[in-house]
Amino acid sequence: MLSSLGNPRQAAAQLMNFGLILSTAFMLWKGLSVITDSPSPIVVVLSGSMEPAFQRGDLLLLWNRNLFSETSVGEIVVYNVKEKDIPIVHRVVRKFGSGPNAKLLTKGDNNLSDDTELYARGQDYLVRKDIIGSVQGFIPFVGYVTIMLAEHPWLKTVMLGIMGLVVVLQRE
C-alpha cells in the first residue's frame, strides 16, 4: 500500500474494493434480516440461563415468521424487554389466547422461576411483537469471539492494530 500512495488510481481502486467487501457483508446481514423478518437473525448466547442446552458462546439462528402455526408453548424465543436493548433467550411456558394479542410467559430452563421479574414494571406477560425471533437452529461455540470482544475491549484495539499492520506490510 505504501507503494500505491504515489498512484492515486490504484489507491482509489483499493478503497473501492474495501468498500465493496464491507457493503457485501452488510447486505448479506440485512438480507438475512429481511428473509427471517427478525432485526437480528443470528444471536450469541450470553448467559447460562438455558443450560445445559445452550452454553455461553453458542450461535443461534432465528426465524420470526409464523408461516405454519403461531408461536406456541415450548418454543425457545428471543425477546427484548421494553425499553431495554438486552435480548433474552428463554422458553415460552404459558400462552393465553391466540393471535397477536395472546399473552405469553417465558422462563429460562436453568432458572427456578419465570421471567416476571425481568419484564418491565407493571408488565406481566409478553405479546407476540415483543419477540424478535424463535430459535430454529444452533451452532456451538462459534460466537465466543463476540463475547471475548465485548468483555475485553482492549482486544478490539489489538485486532484492529494487527489488521492495519498486515494491510500496510503486504504488497498487494
Added chain:
Amino acid sequence: MYSSLVRLQNTFGFFTTVAFVIAAFIAASDFASPRAPSVATLKTTSLQVVRGRPHYYSSKKEEYAIIKFSLDANLSSLFTWNTKQVFVYVTAEWPSSGAEGNATNQAVIWDTIITAPSADHLSNLGPASLKKLRKSAAGKSIDPSRGLISLKNQKPKYQITHPSGKIAETQDVRLRLHYNVQPWVGVLAWNQNVDYGRWKRLKGDLSKKFALPALKTKAATTGAAGTGTKA
C-alpha cells in the same frame, strides 16, 4: 501467492468450508434416523384449586390449579449420537369460553431435562447426582434407556393460573406431553402432529378431558398455596 499470510488465509478458508460441510452432514443425519415415541399413560391423579398471591408483595389473591398426574412414556428413539438433550414438558390446555371464542390457553405444569451421556458434563446437577448420572450410562455413548419416563402421582412443578385470576371450574382441560430435542449440531425439533418421513408423530400424547374443581373452602386452604409459580 507465496506469502505466508496468503497461505494462512487459504488454510483457514479451507478449514471453515470443511467444518461447515461436516456440520451440514451431521445435521442431515438426524433426519435419517427414525423416531417413534409413544405414550402409554397420561392421566391426572389429583386436582386442586387454591388461592395464592403471585408475589409476596401483591395485594390481589389469584386462583391457582395444582394438577398431579401419572405419566408412562417411551422416548428412547429420540436419543441418537447427535442428541444433546431432550426437554420433556407436560402442558395443561383448555379452550376459552365467551368473548375469545376459539382461543386456547396452554400452560406448562411440569418439565424435565434429560441429557444424553455426551452432554452429562454440561448438566447443572450437584457433584453427587452428576456422578450417579454418569455411572448410569457408564461405557455407553448413547443411552436410549434414559428416554423411558415413568411417573406416578407426580406433583407438578408449576401451579398455573389464568391472567384473569380465575381458574376454578374450568371445563375441557386436557394434559398433553411435548418434547423438544436439542442436537449438538442442527435444527431443534419439537413433537409433531403428522409423520415426516422417518419421524413418526407422538402417539397417545393427549389425556382425557377433565374439569378443574371449585375453590376449596377458606379453612382448608389458608396458607396452602404460598407464592404462585415458584414451586
